[in-house]
Amino acid sequence: MQTEELLQILACPRCLGGLEALPSTAAAEGFFCPTCAVVYPVRDDIPVMLVEEAISREDWDGGRR
Numbered sequence: 001m002q003t004e005e006l007l008q009i010l011a012c013p014r015c016l017g018g019l020e021a022l023p024s025t026a027a028a029e030g031f032f033c034p035t036c037a038v039v040y041p042v043r044d045d046i047p048v049m050l051v052e053e054a055i056s057r058e059d060w061d062g063g064r065r
């Protein structure tokens with residue numbers, strides 16, 4: 001599924017807010033919730049939309065996946 005399509009159907013499981021793709025230009029490696037400041041990783045092409053699996057933006061930018 002394309003990133004644009006995913007952005008339309010995915011929501012943050014914690015705050016139910018909209019997400020931003022990371023990176024925004026290519027196949028997303030993660031989906032960022034600006035409200036919660038966490039990233040939901042994409043693993044094996046599947047977005048992991050679980051609060052327990054969310055990675056803080058700080059850790060994400062530090063290379064955690």
Ligand SMILES: [Zn+2]
Pocket residue numbers: 012013014015016017033034035036037
């Ligand atoms: Zn959120």
